């Protein structure tokens with residue numbers, strides 16, 4: 390059994406524990422755009438949420454959810470194919486497809502469910518799946534469930550990817566990548582990856598056999614004025630014979646709601662409706678959740694990169710520059726996800742003893758009213774604080790974190 394492994398996790402300071410938040414004073418809408426959380430009767434500034442635009446507490450989302458609940462009730466009752474869906478589900482898909490400039494879109498119950506449903510549906514026996522070594526667990530699990538051959542390529546290494554693709558001539562290939570890597574905060578070189586897909590399709594005598602599968606969980610609402618990573622790279626999904634691009638995005642992060650979508654060509658979506666197991670065999674999301682996602686989508690579309698999205702990036706720059714000037718290692722972060730590694734720690738992969746130092750750093754921050762948890766193996770090979778910055782942070786919040794970090798230097 391697992392008891393000994395559990396003890397070992399404890400000994401190695403790798404045991405995960407859940408911490409629960411209490412409702413903000415006043416609850417609900419009073420928490421609008423706040424970076425504050427309450428745990429164990431104390432208020433903290435959180436640098437741990439993926440609610441990049443601070444929409445999770447926005448009054449517009451809560452109001453839309455309440456109205457939908459009054460009209461549709463709470464639970465959806467069944468999977469959508471068994472009558473669990475509503476007109477709101479359809480509306481969200483139509484609006485999402487328009488926003489992403491694709492022919493169609495399909496709502497899934499979560500980003501993880503979308504990945505583990507879509508990847509095995511799209512890649513089967515005889516196909517080859519190419520996956521960046523730092524992809525999120527959802528892609529990894531989707532690959533594991535697929536009958537396709539799996540090939541890992543080194544993180545963002547295009548020469549490696551090209552070489553591996555060469556070895557699989559004549560086969561249908563799917564390249565799966567996170568757009569923004571969830572622990573390192575760097576961005577996949579989508580322009581290069583798309584170029585490689587184009588080249589391969591040309592060489593296979595016009596037969597479009599290389600498909601691009603993107604997990605844009607941390608790009609949606611953040612990159613490309615909120616439209617996501619493809620827009621950031623100015624790549625437009627084109628119809629056949631251009632390489633097919635399948636975009637998975639979540640409503641659960643920058644959009645402050647819950648659930649996910651896949652935006653792609655019409656026949657891909659039709660295929661997923663018929664073969665995506667997490668779609669077919671799971672109860673639909675409640676209408677109130679869908680209504681909140683619709684409200685969030687409207688806010689992102691109205692923003693056009695000028696309001697909350699601009700503030701998010703300004704905040705990101707302030708924190709990033711501050712960390713750099715203090716000498717902290719931020720790895721290759723280019724986004725609101727910023728790893729924080731103390732200057733004196735080596736970047737040895739799997740250096741378990743570093744987990745203790747990072748835990749100590751996280752505890753020091755906690756004592757100063759800052760919640761920024763330690764991320765440790767096996768989630769990452771290099772232990773770090775994973776800080777996320779949002780539009781809800783104030784300059785004072787950011788400066789407080791920087792000051793607290795400055796105080797820890799040389800004391801860990």
Ligand SMILES: Cc1ncc(COP(=O)(O)O)c(C=O)c1O
Nearest residue numbers: 499500501525527571606639641
């Ligand atoms: C890159 C990536 N993909 C997918 C997911 C899963 O999304 P969800 O939380 O909606 O299941 C996450 C969530 O942490 C993620 O970071």
